[in-house]
Structure formats: C-alpha cells, structure tokens
Amino acid sequence: MYEHDVIVVGAGGAGLRAAVAADEAGADVALVSKLHPVRSHTGAAEGGINAALREGDDWELHAYDTMKGSDYLADAPAVETLTQDSPEDTITLEHWGMPFSREEDGRVSQRPFGGLSFPRTTYAGAETGHHLLHVMYEQVVKRGIQVYDEWYVMDLATTDEDDPNERECHGVVAYDVQSGNVEGFKANDGVILATGGPGQAFDHTTNAVSCTGDGHAMAYRAGAPLEDMEFIQFHPTSLPSTGVLISEGVRGEGGILYNNDGERFMFEHGYANNDGELASRDVVARAELTEVQEGRGVNDEYVHLDMRHLGEERILDRLENILHLAEDFEGVDGLIEPMPVKPGQHYAMGGIEVDENGQTCIDGLYAAGECACVSVHGGNRLGGNALPELIVFGKRAGRHAAGDDLGEPQIRTGYGDDVEDETDTELPVQPGSAGLDGSGGVAADGGMTADAEGILERQVESAREHVDYLMEKDTGVQHAEIRQKLQNAMTDYVNVFRTEEGVKKALKLIRECREEYQDVYVDDPSRTFNTDLQQTIETRNLIDVAETIALGALVRNEFRGAHWRQENQIRDDENWLKHTLISWEEGEPKIFYRPVILEGEDKTYEPKDRSY
C-alpha cells in the first residue's frame, strides 16, 4: 500500500496544478495517472486562457460574459471566483516560463474569442494547451513531486454510510499498467479527481481515446452526484473525418464560415447578426447543422472555414498549428483552400458536483477540471474558459485538500433540504446496475466502524477479484463492440438536436450495452501492459456516464445553451433555472434539482435574451 497526504488522480492541467498547489501548501502529494503527464489531453487545447489582464477589461466583464454564455445556468459564486483568480493564475504560468505569444512591448498577447466583450484570450500560438501542460509538468519535476504514471485508478475507497453526505474517501485503488499489480493508495488528507472529459461516450469527438470519464464514474458510484450532464458542447469546427479540433482562434483572427452556396450563413441566414462566426459555440454548431439539414452543406455533411484572406504571414504567426492539422488529418492546405468543418463533441459542461473549493459532498473527495462541475460553464462553455478553470480550481482544490483555509463556500453539494426531486419523467427502461458487473462503488460494509486501512484493503481485494474475473473468463463479448454501440447511440440520438423519442431510444440502447457488459471478457491473457483489460474497465465507466448524459437530456425539456429539445424550443426560466443532479443510490440513478445561484458578490445576474 502506498500512502500520501493528497492523491491526485489524473495528470493533465487540473491535476498538475492541484499537485503543485498541494505541494506548496506543505502536503506530501502524489499524482496517479493512466498516462504519463505530458500525454494528457490538456495538450490538445489550442485557443487560450481568458483572463482580464488589461486596461479596459475587468473580472466583472469576464463574469458577465461567462454568465451570459452559460445561458444563466452557471453559479455566480463559481464564475466570480474564476474570473477574479484567473488573471493572477495566468501570470503565474508566465512566471513559470510559459511561452505565450507576445506584443511589441514584450507583454503577453490576447485575442478575441467567441462570446467575449473584450479580447482577453491569452494564448501561445494555436497550441496553448500543449505549452500549459508542459510548463506545469516542469513545475512538478522541479518540485520533485511523486508521479505514478501508467497506473490506472479503478475505484475510490470510501465508507458506505447510507447518506453520501456522511461518507469519507480514504484513497484509491489502482493497477500498474506495466505489471498488472493492483495496489491501494491511501490518502490521509484527500483525493482529487482530475480525470478530464467523457468524450469517448460519443462517436465523433475531438477528445482523446483516453477521455473515458473515469473520475465521473468513480465519484458517481461512490455517491457524489453528477451535475448538468446533459450539457455537452459540440465544437463548431472539427475536421469531418477524424474529429480533430480546429481552434476557435481561426474565427477569432477573422476566419469566415461559408455554406455550399458560398453564403456567409452566420449573417446571411440570420443566426447571429452581430457577432457572426464569433457567436457562442452552441449557436454556431446549430447553425452549421441547420445549413446541412436544409441542403446547403458541402457534400451534405459539412461547411467551409476559410482563413486564406488573413494572409500567410498572420496565419504562420498565430495559427501555424492549424495548417499542420488540416494538412495531416484532412489533406487540405489552409493557405490555398477553405477547410471542411463540422460540429464534434468537444467538452462536458457538467461533471462531478463540487463547490468553489473543489469539494464534493463526500468528505476528502475533490474534483477539478473538466470532470468537475462547479459550475462555471452552465449550459454552454465559452471558448478560452476551460484552461483558466483548470488552473484556478485545480489550485484551489490542491490548497484546500492540503489544509489551506479558503473560506466558506457559497455553493452547496449533495442531496439536501434545498433540492427538489424529479417526479414527472417516464423512463423507457430501468436505468442503473444490471446486476453482476462486479465493482459496485462504495466499500463493502461497516462504514462507521472500519478504519481507513481496512476500507482500502477491502477495496483492493474487491478490485483484484474483479480483474481476475475479467481475465479468467474465456468467452463472451469484447469491450470494443459494446463501446462502438454506445458511441453510436449517443451520436445518433443525444447529439446537437435532441428529441424525446430519440433520447429514449438512446437509453434503451445504453441499457442493452449494460446487459451485454455482463458477459464482457478480456481476451489478452497477459498481466503485462494489458490495454484490453484497461479498455474493458473504461467501457463500464463510459456506460455509466453516457446514461447520466441521456437521463439529463430526457428530463430537461427546454432549450438552454448547448441543450436543445424539439418539444420545447425555448429557454424556460420559469421551470428550469436549476441544475440537474443524478446520484447513484443502491445501484440506481436518483434524479433531483438544485436552484442555480444568480446572486454574485455585489449584484444579481438577471437572465436576459442571449443574442449574439
């Protein structure tokens, strides 16, 4: 058994930042990640970091843009924390050596981004995430922070009181990918989940193969609610054949979208008469699909993004990486022809419910980054707001777990007297556990009596049995088949445009995936670097997470941010200024709601029409 004060699961931007902060606060911290840190998907972020750094800008403007962008489903205390902390935390990155793009006077450059009232997106070429990830890993090396890389965390070790609010998390169970050994990691002060997004629940995604919602699923099964999971961002400019992302920076610099008739449709078809291509991402994604559905798409599939008029010099200076991506993954030279683009799953606004300090309702369990929902993005995340979330809330979670006092949070977590139960929606199938699938979440018994070591040991034992079971089973279904079916169901029915009928179909298919998973087996007999085993376990996580996305999409019968429902195509503030929460209770999802907090420090953000 390994033991540290703070265990951080995942070593992308949020995890690395949390580890550095916990280290600075004096804790003995370790990172446990299924990838070596520099392989993490933060490295694929292109655009930049929103921070109110310059004269004429301030955090309140950034907060206002973010609340508006969220379609008034973000919690104001979270948004104000983000926008207040982002400038300092961004400058910290510069102090650590991040190679930001520069102005003539040597200061860091900022550029316009969608939905922003000020050009506050601080960037390093079109590869901001790559530099952020590497500079943060450099700080981990500098501080000698322990990294267990290529260790796959399977589950949390939590106590099992009936009320999740009374549970405690004492560590994690992980297996060493290289050797196959399953071991316990005891966390004396806290476990921070920083496992990134669940994009692999979808077929066409900008997310890495590793983005399998592991943290979401572990926290969910341990009793922490998942919040606003139905809010999935579909990025308007991904390459059609692979899903590779083309940065919003292209439009920020002046790139133009055309349909097959050569029309600049964002204006000519009235989708966003003021901001055009730089409207919020959900607006642009829907516009593109509408063009295709109405027969104005190129090859009935995509639209064109043209940046040729920006000129070679400017493109090479600010968007060079985009040229490589378009060339390598679509065979298109962005300097001489427009690039084909279509919406692709990109980001999950929802996630593990946490407060401003990164805490879940389970004592000692934290989450930060894309896997968490504070919530700062609400119904739709603005471009350039993901990276500041990583550094701001990664840092806060790290400090808090290490014992720093960050003050009382305004945001409440877990089931409580301020929530409302879901009662209306009829489900097409029984969601939740299908019965036999081993690792169930909380530790076996004796929540109040067992000590931390005991709980961890039991969980390690159960994980070992689970692995043995999967390895020893000789026949059945393989994960790849189930995963593909799940991804198709989500992309077919829980995409940009959603209908009640479609989402119900998806829930039925997800149920089928769960039942098929009962018969899953691992064909590779080796304990050495068994990716078959790892992907089999990831697939279970994807099923759990996909189900919460579909459940959220079914119950929320309105159109807000990235979530569009055919049956009620308006933002229904009367009924839906509330977060969707789904928690796992005795093997079944329980759905409830918590009102959104629109009251900030000094003012209330009144919901307004969101036009761009």
Added chain:
Amino acid sequence: MSTQQQEPEQPESQETPKDPEMKGAESPVDEKEKETGEIDQTTADETELEGETVLIKVFRYDPEVADKQEPRFDEFHVPFEKGMTVLDAVMYARDHYDSSLTFRHSCRQAVCGSDAFFVNGKQRLGCKTQMADLEHPVRIEPLPHQEVVKDLVVDMDHFYDQMHTVEPYLQQDDLPTGDLEEQRQSRENREKIKMSTRCIWCGACMSSCNIAAGDNEYLGPAAINKAYRFAMDDREDEEVKEHRLRIIEQEHGVWRCQTQFSCTEVCPKDIPLTEHIQELKREAVKKNLKFW
C-alpha cells in the same frame, strides 16, 4: 439480451523476425532499411487503395505469453479508408482481430506523443502517417534502441530520465513585482525558442540516433533541445545560462553529436534538433566551456 461473440480472428500468418537476437531486450535495429522514409514514389495512389484491404505486419512480443516470448510478426489485412493512418490501421486490427495487440496512443492528433513507431524502417508518429503514403505491405515495429515492454510498447523511463537531467524548468526567482506583471519577452526571443518548445516527448529522435544507441548516458537530442529551450530564453539570467551550458557540454552532452541529422529527419514536429545542438556547441565554445 445477449450477443454471441464470434471467435476473434487469428492473424493470418506469423513470421519470425529476421533478427534472431531480438529477444525483447532491444527492438529490431538490423531491420532498419535503407530508405529515406520520404513519401515513396512507388506507393499506391490513394484512389487505387479505396475499397481494398491493406496488409500490415506488426511486431509482437510479450514476456508472459508462451507463444509471444519469441518475437514474431503478425499479419493483418485491414480494409482501407481514405485518410487512414498507421494508428487507424493498428486500432482496426486490435478492435476487430486481436484485442491483445498493444500500443500506446491517446490524442490521435500528434500532440500527446504516445504513438511513435518504427514504420517501414523509419521512426514516425502512427497518427500522423498516412497509409497511402507508404510502401505496402507496411511493417510496424516498436522504436529501436529501447527495451520492448510488449508489442509496440517500449520502456520510456530512460528517455524521461534524460529529459529530467537538464533541469527542465525556468530558473528565475527575480520576478516582476506589482500586480499581475509578467516578465517581458521580445517577439524575436519568443520566435527564437518557438520551435524548441514544440517537442512532444515522443522519443523518435532518441531512437533514431546512432550515438544514443552506443552511449546510454548521452543526453540525446530531445533533452538537449529542452536545454536549448531554456538556455535561449531571455527570461533567464546569464549565470543560469552558463549553468545550463555546463550541463549539456559534459562528456555525454552536445559534443557527442556527430551531426548526422537523423533526429531532425524523424522529428514529427519539424524541430531543427541538430541545428539546436550545433548552436549550443558554439555557445559553449564562446564561453570557453569544454569538458576536456
């Protein structure tokens, strides 16, 4: 509801590597073919491949599994699709024929640096290499000069150790005071270090380098490039720069490089590694730093 799983198809044939020494200790070096790795003139046109299957020969080794302890090549016929990369091909083979086929991969867009393989005798990123640009059949092996863990997975620990040796972090304690003040850096200086900051730690350069193959302590192109990235960054002071030069000019540092350009040739991010190494040599000479 259940589905009947069909038996995974066995690879159509197995072939023993030509190098009998290759018992997992090191990946195949003799296999290196005398080809430049540039787009081959003889390759099939993409349109010719459409609707066809392509043949890949993949290196297999697993220290734990009886019939894989002796390294071998498995052949897989993969249906070709426009735009198919080497990574797509091995993923297809894994997901449809043999789920034990093992390789690292994650982002699929040439930024995570996980999937550097030895493809038709050259170090390349699987996700960035189009099948249509290669001579067929396509031979896929783990990176040479590194210990093979299993199939296409090599042990990267030594590579990481070398990267860490050069103190890969900005060393500047004298930071601007006042609220939210960044250090100033000229556009020219940022441009100077730009290419060096693009490294994705894939290890292709180190694997291609004959010197690194013969001298295990040689820092290697990636680590020296990392040192360059900081040594050339004006945000560090002169004395730090000198400290950095002392690290890279030692016996197993820059002077080992014989400017063969193999690293520069294989770098998937087009970093001029050899030039960076040469420039550091000149800097060391200017400062009269010579380890001998």
